[in-house]
Each structure stands twice: as C-alpha cells, then as structure tokens.
Amino acid sequence: MSDQTTKLIHAFSALADLGEELADTRDFEEMVRTTLHVVLGALGVRRGAVAEYMQGDDTLRIVAAWGLGDDAPATLTFAAASAEMLSAPHPRALSLSESDQLELVQHQLGDTLVATLGELRLQLVVPLVVHKKFVGFILLGDKATDEEFTLYEREVVRTMARHIGVGIFNHRLLREVEQRAEESRGLYDNLRTIYRDTVRAFAAAIDCKDKYTQGHSERVGKYSEIIAREMGWSEEQVEGIAVAGYLHDIGKLVVERDIINAPYKIDAKQSSELNRHPAAGYEILAPIRHPYADIPLMAKYHHERIDGRGYPEGLTGDQIPPGAKIVSVADSFDAMTTDRTYKRRKVFTEVVEDFRKNAGKQFAPEVLAALCRAMLKEVNGETKERVIIKLLGKGYLEPEECRPLLVELIAELESGVSLAAAQ
Amino acid sequence: MVDSHDRSPVRSARSGDIAVIYASDYLNKLSGERIERECRAHLGAGCRALVVDFKNTGLVNSIGVSIMLGVIDAAERAHAPLVFSNVNSQAAQLFEILGLTLHASLADDEHAALRMLSEVNVAQPRRVPVGKHT
Numbered sequence: 001m002s003d004q005t006t007k008l009i010h011a012f013s014a015l016a017d018l019g020e021e022l023a024d025t026r027d028f029e030e031m032v033r034t035t036l037h038v039v040l041g042a043l044g045v046r047r048g049a050v051a052e053y054m055q056g057d058d059t060l061r062i063v064a065a066w067g068l069g070d071d072a073p074a075t076l077t078f079a080a081a082s083a084e085m086l087s088a089p090h091p092r093a094l095s096l097s098e099s100d101q102l103e104l105v106q107h108q109l110g111d112t113l114v115a116t117l118g119e120l121r122l123q124l125v126v127p128l129v130v131h132k133k134f135v136g137f138i139l140l141g142d143k144a145t146d147e148e149f150t151l152y153e154r155e156v157v158r159t160m161a162r163h164i165g166v167g168i169f170n171h172r173l174l175r176e177v178e179q180r181a182e183e184s185r186g187l188y189d190n191l192r193t194i195y196r197d198t199v200r201a202f203a204a205a206i207d208c209k210d211k212y213t214q215g216h217s218e219r220v221g222k223y224s225e226i227i228a229r230e231m232g233w234s235e236e237q238v239e240g241i242a243v244a245g246y247l248h249d250i251g252k253l254v255v256e257r258d259i260i261n262a263p264y265k266i267d268a269k270q271s272s273e274l275n276r277h278p279a280a281g282y283e284i285l286a287p288i289r290h291p292y293a294d295i296p297l298m299a300k301y302h303h304e305r306i307d308g309r310g311y312p313e314g315l316t317g318d319q320i321p322p323g324a325k326i327v328s329v330a331d332s333f334d335a336m337t338t339d340r341t342y343k344r345r346k347v348f349t350e351v352v353e354d355f356r357k358n359a360g361k362q363f364a365p366e367v368l369a370a371l372c373r374a375m376l377k378e379v380n381g382e383t384k385e386r387v388i389i390k391l392l393g394k395g396y397l398e399p400e401e402c403r404p405l406l407v408e409l410i411a412e413l414e415s416g417v418s419l420a421a422a423q
Numbered sequence: 424m425v426d427s428h429d430r431s432p433v434r435s436a437r438s439g440d441i442a443v444i445y446a447s448d449y450l451n452k453l454s455g456e457r458i459e460r461e462c463r464a465h466l467g468a469g470c471r472a473l474v475v476d477f478k479n480t481g482l483v484n485s486i487g488v489s490i491m492l493g494v495i496d497a498a499e500r501a502h503a504p505l506v507f508s509n510v511n512s513q514a515a516q517l518f519e520i521l522g523l524t525l526h527a528s529l530a531d532d533e534h535a536a537l538r539m540l541s542e543v544n545v546a547q548p549r550r551v552p553v554g555k556h557t
C-alpha cells in the first residue's frame with residue numbers, strides 16, 4: 001500500500017472513530033479528550049488542545065490537552081469581540097506560523113492569546129463554530145514530521161472540528177437544560193415553601209375566627225399526615241393531605257363568626273349555616289392551583305359519612321375520596337380530644353367507644369385502624385417522634401390503660417376491614 | 424469507547440536503567456494514556472531510556488498514534504532515547520509516514536531494543552540510530 005493511501009485510510013478511520021466517540025455522551029471531558037487524541041493521531045500532531053469558549057467570563061477553558069507539559073494553563077483569556085468575529089460559518093483554520101497571516105490572526109485572536117499560544121508551541125488554530133455561534137477552538141502544535149500542514153490536512157482538521165464543535169454545542173445544550181431543570185426544581189421547592197407558609201397562615205386565620213378551636217386546623221393536618229403515612233401513602237401524597245388538613249375548614253372564613261363561636265349548641269338554622277362551610281371551602285380552594293391533588297375535594301367532603309348521612313352531598317362508602325375519609329377522622333378525633341365551648345373533651349376510653357360505635361357508619365374502619373396503629377406505635381415507643389402524644393397533652397394516653405384498648409380495637413377494625421374487603 | 428473504569432495496571436519491566444513498557448491492547452483507547460503515565464513514572468524514577476513493546480498490540484489507530492506522540496514528548500523532555508519493539512509492518516509504515524520514527528527507533532523485538540540502547544552513550548545523543556524495521 002502506498003504511503004498516501006495508508007495516510008488517507010488512517011485519517012478516514014480516524015473520522016469514523018471520531019463519530020463513535022462523539023456519540024458517547026457519558027463523560028464530556030473524556031469524550032473531548034478522546035477526540036483530541038483522534039485529531040492528533042490522525043495527522044501525527046505532537047501537541048494540542050481543545051478549548052471551550054466560556055461566554056460571560058470571556059475565557060477559553062482548556063477541556064483537553066496533550067503534549068503541553070504539566071504547566072499548561074487551565075484557561076486562556078479571550079475577548080468577546082473575537083468570539084463575534086469568529087462566528088462566521090465554515091471558519092478557516094488560522095496559522096500562527098505563516099508570517100503573512102499573522103496580522104490577521106492577531107487582529108482576530110488578540111495579541112495576548114497569540115503570545116500564549118506561541119509559548120505553548122501551538123500554531124494552528126481551528127475555530128469551532130456551530131449555528132453561527134463560536135463555541136471554542138482546536139489548537140494544534142507541530143507535526144512529528146516537522147512539515148507544514150498541507151491543504152488536505154487542514155481540510156481533515158476542519159471536518160473534524162465541525163464534528164467536535166457540534167459535540168461541544170450539544171453538551172452545552174444538555175448542560176443548560178440540566179441547569180434549567182435544576183433551577184426550576186429550586187423554584188418549585190421555593191414555591192412549595194411559599195405555598196406551605198401560605199397554607200399555615202390560612203390555617204391560623206381559620207382558627208383565629210374560632211377562639212375555642214385554636215390550633216385545630218394544624219392538628220387536623222398533623223393527624224391526617226400521620227394516618228396517611230400509616231396507610232402507606234407516598235410522601236408526596238402525605239404532604240398533600242397535611243395541606244388538606246390545614247385547609248379543611250377554610251370555608252368557615254365565610255361563615256358568621258357568631259355561629260362558630262356560639263357558647264351553646266346551635267339551632268337548626270345556625271347549623272345549616274355552619275354546614276355550608278365544606279362547600280364554601282371548595283369554592284375557595286378550587287380556583288387555586290395546588291401542587292397536590294384533590295385538596296379542594298378533601299375540604300368539600302370532610303363531613304361526609306360512610307353511611308351516607310353526612311353533608312354536603314350525602315355520599316356513601318367509596319364515593320367519598322380517601323383523603324376526605326382521613327381528614328374526617330382526623331377532624332373528629334381532634335374535636336373529641338379538645339375542649340369545646342359547650343363540652344369538655346372525651347377521656348380516652350370514650351374515644352375508643354366512639355370509634356367502635358361509629359366504625360363503618362361515620363368513619364371508614366381502615367382509617368380508624370391506621371390512626372389506632374399510629375397511636376399504639378407511639379405508646380410503645382416505636383416511633384422517633386411522638387406527635388400524637390404531644391398534641392394530646394401529657395397524661396392523656398396512659399400506656400398501661402390504652403395499650404390493651406388499642407390492640408383490641410385494631411383487631412376488631414382490621415377484621416371488619418378484611419370482612420368488608422371479602423364481601 | 425470511553426473506558427475510564429478499566430483500571431488494570433500497565434505492565435512494565437526494568438532492565439537496569441532501561442524501562443520496558445508493554446503497550447498491550449490499551450493503546451487504542453483513552454486508557455492508553457496510562458502507558459504515557461507509566462513511561463513518565465519510570466523516567467521520574469531515574470530511567471535513562473525507554474522501550475515500548477507492541478508484541479500484543481494489533482492495529483494502531485489514531486488514538487494509539489497520539490498516545491505514542493505523548494510518550495515521545497515525555498522521553499524528549501527527559502532526554503531519554505526511545506525504542507519501539509515488535510511493531511507490525513502496518514503500524515511501522517504508519518509511524519514512518521506520520522514522523523514518529525524521526526523521534527523513536529524501531530527494533531525487531533524487546534531484546535534487540537535493549538541491545539540497541541545498551542550500545543548507546545546516552546549522555547550525549549538523544550536519539551538511537553534508527554534501525555529500519557523489516
């Protein structure tokens with residue numbers, strides 16, 4: 001085989017290698033480094049580098065270098081004006097070794113860069129331009145033969161440069177997309193925090209209106225969260241139901257304060273006014289874009305009952321959204337365990353009796369069972385935090401007393417659940 | 424063909440103050456850079472000459488050529504003569520066309536390379552007389 005043919009085949013197979021390397025996006029730096037080897041090895045060039053133009057801080061970042069020694073700089077200064085000048089499509093390779101070109105090259109690259117490249121013994125500068133945007137350079141030193149680059153060799157380098165330019169461009173695009181995704185993730189987190197703070201403020205506003213139920217919304221949020229987690233909901237869903245708990249009574253904001261704060265049992269008319277609050281809450285919440293699903297529905301249906309005797313729509317069983325079933329239990333549990341205007345709170349044995357009596361009627365048994373399991377775990381010291389115990393106050397749950405009650409009730413509720421499931 | 428996870432060491436041996444590095448089949452990938460690092464390590468440890476043996480190396484592609492140019496650079500910076508041994512005829516033609524043989528000599532095998540280097544007074548000349556590969 002003639003030398004010329006061998007050389008051609010070698011360069012050609014290098015181009016093929018280049019395609020393969022550029023398709024490999026696992027590691028950008030390694031990809032660029034490998035492609036640099038391909039370019040240098042294709043033409044027998046002793047040293048070189050691939051530099052990426054970092055717009056904004058006007059530098060060239062050396063992504064890969066070979067044969068420049070250990071002292072090679074990591075970045076080179078580069079004027080934005082030069083980048084603009086070099087942004088023409090199909091740029092020519094610039095030679096620092098040809099004296100008749102030097103003036104033009106100095107004009108395009110700037111004296112500082114030309115001097116640095118001279119020190120590094122890099123003499124051929126091939127701009128990488130993609131979509132009329134300058135993205136960097138391939139910088140080449142002298143050939144091992146010590147000969148000048150032929151026209152054909154410059155063509156090979158230009159072809160490779162087009163490919164490498166696209167590789168860098170694509171990588172940059174990918175990086176920007178990732179960065180945007182990161183930013184919007186941050187933004188999203190921020191929004192969530194703002195949203196949650198807003199929700200808390202709302203909850204405080206709701207509870208403010210009702211002086212005897214201060215902290216009620218927050219507690220319902222916490223109980224709902226605990227129950228949902230115990231029922232195996234995802235963290236995202238758990239966050240959602242906590243919000244629903246905080247906001248379930250938001251409709252009370254439009255109900256007359258006198259009725260809410262009535263120091264006696266309200267009459268039928270007042271009661272129907274008060275019973276507007278779930279639907280009113282839905283009206284308030286529905287137009288808001290919540291980051292969690294079904295919040296307005298949970299507010300709307302938190303006074304529905306399994307047996308269909310609830311309000312506002314008298315839904316039965318599984319017509320009621322699961323979240324609303326949870327908020328309903330949390331809501332009632334807090335109502336039973338806190339003092340109200342017209343009655344003192346129930347003692348724990350009474351709560352257990354209420355649960356037993358109303359399982360499958362007012363409350364979903366599987367939700368009650370989950371709340372009881374969560375309480376039992378706290379009583380048994382199986383949880384890191386004792387949220388329920390703290391919310392109920394010291395001495396409310398006496399371990400010796402409540403443990404057997406809970407165990408028994410859980411067994412009953414769960415057998416009922418499995419019976420219901422078998423039906 | 425990125426293979427940074429391939430961390431097996433480059434095989435090398437010392438014969439007096441000459442280091443023999445076996446190119447093996449690392450050469451044509453980015454992992455071939457380890458060959459150059461191995462050479463620099465030997466030069467740093469006081470070796471006065473290098474042999475790169477291509478006995479188990481098939482084709483040499485553009486990456487392989489670039490890696491060898493790096494070895495040449497390292498050897499020249501240390502003023503150490505360099506011999507390539509067991510280079511097949513295709514690779515030999517390529518090395519010649521691309522000018523690598525202007526900076527490194529070719530020897531039939533490792534022994535010939537060592538013999539060649541032991542005959543050289545390395546204090547003065549940088550380059551071994553080029554023995555044309557057959």
Ligand SMILES: [Fe+2]
Pocket residue numbers: 248249277302303331
């Ligand atoms: Fe309510």
